[in-house]
Amino acid sequence: xxxxxNVNYQKELDQIIARLEEKGERKKLLxxxxxxxxxxxxxxxxxxxxxITVFYYNPNIYPPEEYQTRAAEQERxxxxxxxxxxxxxREGPYEPERFFQLAKGLEQTPEGGERCFRCYRLRLxxxxxxxxxxxxxxxxxxxxISPLKNARKLNEIGLELAxxxxxxxxxxxxxxxxxxxxxxxxxxxxxxxxxxxxxxVYSRAEAAANGRL
Numbered sequence: 626x627x628x629x630x631n632v633n634y635q636k637e638l639d640q641i642i643a644r645l646e647e648k649g650e651r652k653k654l655l656x657x658x659x660x661x662x663x664x665x666x667x668x669x670x671x672x673x674x675x676x677i678t679v680f681y682y683n684p685n686i687y688p689p690e691e692y693q694t695r696a697a698e699q700e701r702x703x704x705x706x707x708x709x710x711x712x713x714x715r716e717g718p719y720e721p722e723r724f725f726q727l728a729k730g731l732e733q734t735p736e737g738g739e740r741c742f743r744c745y746r747l748r749l750x751x752x753x754x755x756x757x758x759x760x761x762x763x764x765x766x767x768x769x770i771s772p773l774k775n776a777r778k779l780n781e782i783g784l785e786l787a788x789x790x791x792x793x794x795x796x797x798x799x800x801x802x803x804x805x806x807x808x809x810x811x812x813x814x815x816x817x818x819x820x821x822x823x824x825x826v827y828s829r830a831e832a833a834a835n836g837r838l
Contacts, residue, residue, distance in 0.1 A: 634769070634780055634798040641795065642674050651710065652762035654795060655680050657752035661698040662819050663767040665706065665811035666804045672708035675763070679703060682717030682751045685724040685744050687826040692719055698818045705815060717751055724825065736828050737773060744825070745774075746782050753786040753794075763795040770799035770808055773823070 645652060654675035658664040664679060671677060681699050686692040696716055703714045727747055731740035749766060756764035765783065769776040776798040783794035799805075812819055822832035832838050 632777070632780070634776060634796045635801040637796045638798075645674060651676060653678070653760070655752055655756040655759070655761040655764040655792075657682060657748055657764065657766040657768075658699055659683055659748075659766070659768055659771075659824070660695050660820065661702040661815075661817045662808055662812040663770045664699060665702060665815065665817065666770060666808040667767045667799050668702075668706060668708055668712060669807070669811065670799070670804070672710050672712055674710075676710050677708070677712040678761070679712060679714050680717060680752050680755055680764075681714070682748055682755075683824060684718075684720040684722075684747065686824040687721065687829060689719070689721075691820070691824070694818060695820065695824075702815060702817060706811075715755075717755070723747060728825075728827070732827060734827075736823060736831055737775065740827065741823075742775070742778055742782075745779055746786075749779070749782050749786055753783075753790045753792060756792040757790040761792060763793050765795035765797055767799065769797050770804050772800055772805055776800070 652675055654671065654677050656667065656677050656679050658679045658681055668677065679699060681696050683692065686695060700714050703712055724744065724747065727743045728740050734740040745768065752764050752766065766779060768774045769779050780796050787794035821837050822829045
């Protein structure tokens, strides 16, 4: 796979799925999810091809009440949304101290910068380790569906962790093909809680300063 800005990750994903379909294979996918709205389209799309376990690990989310609300919405969506192949839910530990440790010195960094990249890695590393320990065939994340998330960086981190753990990373850019738009539609259909900031205390403060809270 090529590196750099011009990789079409959706095309790469299409090719992976096509190879699996040719062989008639249904693999186990660990899907790290940041929230129910972002996972909605990804579940609709990928549950045709994979047995999915949604892995909810987001130590960045603040305050704890917000974390609990988002986790509960994720679990509710899985109970209510029909998936062609069965989908399960696993919640990782809530470890906000790990996020604050990585954010030291980067508290004033604008959203979308190095602090966010470290947060991507923290969450993806936990997902990769869980996938390796529980015999999954692939792991990936819903994060690339957001227009505010750097799909290139997410895929670079995922592929690096795949080399370290031996579990293939399913490359993606789920915002393609109107994925984000479809997630908004599904959120309305299922009455999902849609947060108005990314999740961490710093993005919350930035949202408040910009009048989004």
